[in-house]
Amino acid sequence: MKNQKEAVKKAIDYIEKNLEKEINLDDISKNIGYSKFYLNRIFTEYTGITMYKYLHNRRLTVAAEKLVKTDKPIIQIAYEAGYDTQQSFSFAFKQIYLYPPKIYRDIGIFMPKQNQISMCGFYFFNHKFIAQVKEIAA
8 A cells, every 4th residue: 555655646746747748647657667547546546536637637727827927928838738729728728717818817816726736644544534434434
């Protein structure tokens, strides 16, 4: 169990270090040394979110922060978030933030949708504790 938690922590660290690079689940799992299916399963078990969704949400959160705190062009922020076009970025951004990037920038208030996950002992304990309570209640 400790090895699984360590693998998830390494996956989070790898994702965070490579948010603005072209990475996918194969890259992450190859770096950690587990199959992408197994790593994604334990990642989801420990964090409550898939690796892909975490990567996607983190990129959009960083993009939202850049929209509010910088004057970078939206297309540049879109490329840095891993999108090939401003249209695909705008579509994904609006699904998470409910506003298109331009309007979000004009509003000027940054609200993170996916903070970096911390694999501290309390979160791990809390996650397992909730799972055990659900089992007892059933």
